[in-house]
Amino acid sequence: xxxxxxxxxxxxxxxxxxxxxxxxxxxxxxxxxxxxxxxxxxxxxxxxxxxxxxxxxxxxxxxxxxxxxxxxxxxxxxxxxxxxxxxxxxxxxxxxxxxxxxxxxxxxxxxxxxxxxxxxxxxxxxxxxxxxxxxxxxxxxxxxxxxxxxxxxxxxxxxxxxxxxxxxxxxxxxxxxxxx
Amino acid sequence: xxxxxxxxxxxxxxxxxxxxxxxxxxxxxxxxxxxxxxxxxxxxxxxxxxxxxxxxxxxxxxxxxxxxxxxxxxxxxxxxxxxxxxxxxxxxxxxxxxxxxxxxxxxxxxxxxxxxxxxxxxxxxxxxxxxxxxxxxxxxxxxxxxxxxxxx
Numbered sequence: 001x002x003x004x005x006x007x008x009x010x011x012x013x014x015x016x017x018x019x020x021x022x023x024x025x026x027x028x029x030x031x032x033x034x035x036x037x038x039x040x041x042x043x044x045x046x047x048x049x050x051x052x053x054x055x056x057x058x059x060x061x062x063x064x065x066x067x068x069x070x071x072x073x074x075x076x077x078x079x080x081x082x083x084x085x086x087x088x089x090x091x092x093x094x095x096x097x098x099x100x101x102x103x104x105x106x107x108x109x110x111x112x113x114x115x116x117x118x119x120x121x122x123x124x125x126x127x128x129x130x131x132x133x134x135x136x137x138x139x140x141x142x143x144x145x146x147x148x149x150x151x152x153x154x155x156x157x158x159x160x161x162x163x164x165x166x167x168x169x170x171x172x173x174x175x176x177x178x179x180x
Numbered sequence: 181x182x183x184x185x186x187x188x189x190x191x192x193x194x195x196x197x198x199x200x201x202x203x204x205x206x207x208x209x210x211x212x213x214x215x216x217x218x219x220x221x222x223x224x225x226x227x228x229x230x231x232x233x234x235x236x237x238x239x240x241x242x243x244x245x246x247x248x249x250x251x252x253x254x255x256x257x258x259x260x261x262x263x264x265x266x267x268x269x270x271x272x273x274x275x276x277x278x279x280x281x282x283x284x285x286x287x288x289x290x291x292x293x294x295x296x297x298x299x300x301x302x303x304x305x306x307x308x309x310x311x312x313x314x315x316x317x318x319x320x321x322x323x324x325x326x327x328x329x330x331x332x
Contacts, residue, residue, distance in 0.1 A: 041270060041286045057286040068303040073248030108284070112305055114249065 048137070048147040048172040049093055052100065058133075058151045059104035061168035066153060067112055071164045075114060080126035082115040091135040091149065098133075105131060105153070127163065130154045142176035210278065223310065226255065229317030236261045237292070239314065249307040255314045256299050259292040266291045269316045271302035273309035281309045289319060 038044060043053040066072060084106040087098040109129075110117045118125050131153050138146040152167040205212045211219055216234060218226040224242035228234055240256040259265055268287040275281050281304070292298060304310065 043268075043287055043289070053286055056284055057288060060284065060286055061288075063305070064301075064303045067250050067305070068247045068252050068301075073250075075248065077249075104284075108305055112250070113307065 065166035145174035
């Protein structure tokens with residue numbers, strides 16, 4: 001009887017060891033998580049970094065502030081020529097898709113119908129918009145993280161005079177890792 | 181079958197048909213009136229996107245003004261409780277005929293402390309954008325600690 005228990009115990013240990021080896025080898029236990037389609041307005045984050053939704057939100061907010069400014073209000077039906085300059089990435093993340101943010105801002109301004117957008121190579125224009133994104137980041141214990149992103153949009157005349165400056169902020173916080 | 185039985189049957193069938201028809205909403209109206217949707221201002225539809233927020237968070241005083249060619253809107257959100265709420269809001273814009281003009285609007289997160297009132301502004305992204313749909317909801321975020329909201 002004792003021999004039978006010992007044999008069973010050995011089998012259980014062997015299976016357990018096999019599972020552990022399999023787990024280490026493949027790096028995962030169990031099945032992969034399912035993938036869901038999210039609402040396009042969704043702002044879910046897996047990391048304390050910007051997502052495509054944040055790019056859109058930044059573009060929405062800064063253009064919101066720009067379009068309601070007295071400078072833009074004074075244009076009336078003039079439709080000045082405008083260059084939307086390349087975004088300057090001053091964050092600690094070189095992976096930010098600067099072209100995507102630039103395109104979202106340009107798309108919104110162009111969609112307003114208030115200006116004529118010209119390319120950066122154009123020599124004749126009325127205003128140039130320069131954009132810059134910056135951030136600060138704090139790291140805590142157990143994976144805690146606080147990141148603060150700021151997008152700035154500045155509009156200059158051809159002679160270099162600043163006509164308007166608008167910005168928007170996005171704070172992101174990551175909670176500490178929990179065992180359960 | 182006598183006359184009274186026949187009359188009773190006709191009445192019963194008529195009652196069932198009338199009842200069935202009355203439960204169907206009029207498909208020509210813009211919105212079916214509900215406690216979570218306020219359409220009292222003809223230019224603003226204010227939606228409280230969760231039953232848990234009804235009578236706790238209220239949307240008030242939609243205002244509009246013209247800035248150049250654009251329209252600016254502002255809506256007040258008030259917390260009627262002693263709890264702190266983390267919520268999201270979204271502005272959608274429509275033209276004067278009710279067609280959507282800006283579909284790229286995103287959810288924006290904000291926090292209301294107890295009894296706090298906050299005002300949120302948006303500018304229509306085209307000169308045609310004149311009416312708003314303003315919606316608030318509890319964050320629909322698959323990855324944040326939702327239990328914090330559930331505990332209230």
